[in-house]
Amino acid sequence: MLDLTYETPKVKTIAGATGDWELVIGLEVHAQVATKAxxxxxxxxxxxxxxxxxxxxxxxxxxxMLPVINEECVAYAVKTGLGLKAQINLNSxxxxxxxxxxxxxxxxxxxxxxxPIxxxxxxxVEMGTGIAGEKPTARNVRIERIHLEQDAGKxxxxxxxxxxFVDLNRTGVALMEIVSFPDIRGPEEAAAYVVKLRxxxxxxxxCDGNMQNGNLRADVNVSVCRPGDYEKFQxxxxxxDLGTRCEIKNMNSMRFIQLAIDFEARRQIAILEDGGKIIQETRLYDADKNETRSMRSKEEAHDYRYFPDPDLLPLEIEQAWVDDIAASLPELPDAKKARFIKDFGLSDYDASVLTADVDSAGYFEAVAQGSDGKLAANWVINELFGRLKKDDKDISDSPISAARLGQIVALIKSDKISGxxxxxxxxxxxxSDRDPVEIVKTEGMEQVTDTGAIEVAVDKIIAANPDQVAKAKENPKxxxxxxxxxxxxxxxxxxxxxxNKLVSDKLK
Known part of the structure; x- marks a missing residue:
């Protein structure tokens, strides 16, 4: 596990006319279960x-027509709960x-x-880059519950x-609604939470986490309170103590989540400082106008007349089944990041970049296999990721395989070629999809390590430039x-x- 020696993130404070205000944010993330049915x-x-x-x-x-539960959807919900270190309810x-x-x-x-299940x-949730020794910040955002539900149409x-028009293709698609406690204290932290959850x-x-397709979307609950009120709530x-909340529906962009929260907080502060009251309601975010607008008053549970579904028996699962799912869990991001730091000697920043995506982490590990981890990380992050971004490609579409990039790293490490x-x-x-070893051999790119041959070149350059030699003796740079x-x-x-060594020796 990660060595959590991080600082606590700073609470987002907004200055109002009558003093400071703090943000309180909770999210309900709807994640489409990645099943085919x-x-x-x-x-x-x-x-x-x-x-x-x-x-x-x-x-x-x-x-x-009677509903029949899809067992795989239940298994995926349990798997998600285990991945979030959550309690699995055997009876739901x-x-x-x-x-x-x-x-x-x-x-x-x-x-x-x-x-709920x-x-x-x-x-x-971690924030901060970790670049140049900067210390990242971290906070544990608590999950209140995860429940299964069916999606509506469009x-x-x-x-x-x-x-x-109505399209019912999404009707009945399985969703996991992941509900957080109101632990999030700023727009950037809210976006970081969604990124980490995805x-x-x-x-x-x-869940594939594809926000463009609607497979991951968030309802954001925002309220404001005075400094010290959050501690009273805790x-x-x-x-x-946390103020009246408003819910911003169906957010599907990290950037828009931040903008919507900032606007909504300032809207509420203006109302409160003008002597008004916040109405609990559901709002929509207009990205073109960068504002939230009222959609409907916020309903309570009794407004929906909830009652047990008579067509579905209570869901009972066995602990042994849960244990089997737990045993099949993959290595999760925090554990993988900690291992990369320990085993490959990577910085916090490099390990974060490489583990941000499961495919990128797997690619890097294949490149670094039996080689220099830091050198491999440098080539994957700076050379490969830079080129893929330029070409608008994903790691899964990389024209060069991990095995071949690993060959290049190995050639550098063995001094066969220079950087x-x-x-x-x-x-x-x-x-060109050519093998790096074959390229070096065919194109005559192998590095010259024969000091005798290098010394001949050094002597020739020094002999041809006596004026530069005199200057270099006065200024070694x-x-x-x-x-x-x-x-x-x-x-x-x-x-x-x-x-470098031969030049230095000769000039002395």
Whole structure:
């Protein structure tokens, strides 16, 4: 595990006309379960299908159609709970949340209000770059619960100005609603929490985290309080100390999450300082105007007339099944980061970059296998990631395999090629799918390590430039000019360390 010697993140404070205010934030993250079938039917969850083509009778609310639980969805929820160090409830149950909307054909949503499948857990949220010895900050954000529920359909309003259309393809798709406690204290921390949660879900392969497709979205609850009120809440557990909250629905961008929180906090502060009261409501964020606007008053549980779903028996799972899932968990981001720091001698920053994505972590580990971890990290982060970003490619689409980049690192480590030549080898391998060892051999790129041959080149440069020799003897820093000339004369193939030593010795 990571050695948590981090500082506590600073609480976001906004100065108002009557004093400072602090933000209190809680998130409800809806993560689509990465199964091929829906929660209560065998209909496909494929994204981008023709409208209303992935709909079973039970999804469409046809009379007499009964839901049948998808066991894999339950397993993925348990796996997610274990990944978040949460309590797994062996007994849970489904409830009906009743409301009427065109994209909800049953007239209710099947969810888990009273008895969720997963209880309390936590997510370690880190902030700060860790560059140049900067100390990252960290906070454990507590998870209140995770429950399974079915998604609604999608209403489409922009195809015809006079009409609205309904696509039921998403209806019945399994969601995990991951509810945090109001532990988050600023916009940046809220975005960092979602990033970390998405990272864990992707490591677990229980949700692909694709926010553009709606597979991960967040409802953000925001309130403001005076300094010291949050500490009162922690002592008493009374949410009244935290102010009246408003919920911003369906946020699907880290940047917009931060902007929406900042706007909403300032909106609430302006109302309170003007003597008004905050109305608990659901709001939407308008990215074009950078503002939140009222959607509807915030309903309480009793407004939805929750009651146990009569078509579904209580869900009972065995501890042995949970233990089997726990035994199959992959190495998670925090553990992998700690291992990379320990085993490869990486900095906190480099380890964070490499473990940010499970595919990137696997690629790096393959490159570093039996080689120099720090050197491998430098090449993956600076050379490969830089080139992939330039070409708008993901690590999974890398034109150069981990094995071949590992060959380049090994060639540098064994002094077969210099770092400068390695960049040329990388470029050829990246663009032509050629083997690095073959490239070095065929193109005559192998580094010259014969000190006798290098000495001949050094002597020749020194003999041809007596004036520069005199200057270098007066100012030793000018010795670099001779090193550059020798490297140029040898086509960059001379061993730089050998050249530096010979030049230094000769000029003395």
């Amino acid at each position: 829906k929660l209560f039917s065998g209909a496909s969850t494929q994204f981008g299908a023709e409208p209303n083509s992935n709909v079973a009778f039970v999804d469409a609310g046809m009379p007499g 149950a489904f409830d009906r949340k009743n409301y009427f909307y065109p994209d909800l054909p049953q007239g209710y949503q099947i969810s888990q209000l009273y008895h 997963v209880g309390t857990g936590e997510v370690l 209403s489409i309003h922009d195809m015809d100005p006079a009409m609205s 990272q864990i879900l992707r490591y677990l392969s229980t 002592a008493s557990g009374d949410f009244g 400068k030549i390695a960049k040329d080898v990388f470029e050829i391998a990246y663009t 000018l010795a670099g000019w001779f090193v550059g000339q020798v490297m140029k004369a040898t086509g960059g193939k001379a061993n730089p360390a050998a050249v």
